[in-house]
Amino acid sequence: MKKMLLTIGLLVLSNTFMTFAWYGHLKFKQFNWFSSLSLTSVILISWGIALFEYSFQVPANRIGFNENGGPFNLWQLKVIQEVITLIVFTIFTIFFFKTETFKLNHAIGFVFLILAVYFIFKK
DSSP states (O other), X not given: OHHHHHHHHHHHHHHHHHHHHHHHHHHHTTSHHHHTSOHHHHHXXXXXXXXXXXHHHHHHXXXXXXXXXXXXXXXXXXXXXXHHHHHHHHHHHHHHOTTOOOOHHHXXXXXXXXXXXXXXXXX
C-alpha cells in the first residue's frame, strides 16, 4: 500500500511540473518580461521545469513497477500516469485559463478513461 501511494503521489508531482512546463508558457506570456523572450528561451525554461518532472517521474516508475517490488505492471503504470495527467491538466486549465470551460464531452471522455483504468486493472 505504501509503494502504491508513493508512486501515485510522485506521479501527481511529476505531472504538475509537466503541465507547467508544457502549458505554463501560454499563460505566462502576459508578463512583460516573459513575452519578450525568444522561443529558444521559452524552450530552455520549459526544459528546466521538466527536469523536476523527470525527478519525480523516474522514481515513481521505479518504485511502482512490479519487477522492482512495486504493485503495478507497465500497462497499469501508463494508464495511471495518463489519468493523473488529465486530472492535473483539468485542474490547471480551470484555475489558470479562465476562458477554457469543462464541457459535457470532456466529462464523457473522462468516463471512458475510468473504464480504461477498470479494464487495464481487471485480471
